[in-house]
């Protein structure tokens with residue numbers, strides 16, 4: 001089924017008003033396009049429990065703290081629409097910058113606490129951009145359910161907090177990270193990896209698994225971390241922004257796995273910043 005591409009909010013509202021009136025369950029899958037199997041797993045999850053599904057594609061300038069990164073972000077609308085054909089998608093919402101941020105736009109949604117660590121430190125302003133655009137997409141889509149990947153786990157927790165704090169009547173579903181056969185977490189940014197860098201990229205996940213297994217077996221996190229960093233550096237990872245264990249709910253820093261814990265990493269390989277996270281134990 002080819003879903004209609006909707007470029008204006010008024011057109012989207014025209015559709016969703018009827019659906020809301022008919023008591024339909026509307027699911028929204030917010031994306032920045034360059035769709036891969038990770039995104040498609042979110043669409044499949046939405047399709048399962050919702051009667052209407054909206055996929056949004058908007059490369060949100062407000063969440064990029066680096067103009068080169070924004071310019072290089074892959075844009076593949078035609079292929080994206082084709083990949084969605086096998087799903088029961090009712091609308092692909094592709095607003096332009098003026099639709100999303102008309103002249104005079106002056107509001108920023110800011111979530112404290114959760115955004116003050118990891119990517120909040122390394123990408124200043126990123127989560128304000130995410131929270132603002134996601135709040136708008138929730139309002140614009142009239143969705144009852146929203147689907148996000150655990151690949152961006154910090155983002156997922158920020159979005160959950162934002163929806164709860166602003167009393168937005170939406171259920172935020174976190175869906176498991178989808179990986180390539182060699183373990184690399186699927187990401188639109190993987191398209192930017194050179195062939196050579198792509199060969200080394202799965203080492204990040206491998207080393208994270210080694211740390212997590214070591215911690216569960218009673219090993220010392222700091223020592224396991226040091227060994228992993230050495231191996232990553234030997235494989236041309238140039239900079240590790242962070243490689244740390246945190247509580248799964250409030251993202252508090254941990255040295256041992258005492259409560260539901262995740263291991264988070266952000267690392268640079270040949271000019272591409274890879275992020276990943278996995279559960280430690282359970």
Ligand code: PAF
Pocket residue numbers: 030031032058060063130133134152155
């Ligand atoms: O995860 C993403 O692709 C983006 O951060 C999101 C949630 C679509 C907001 O622009």
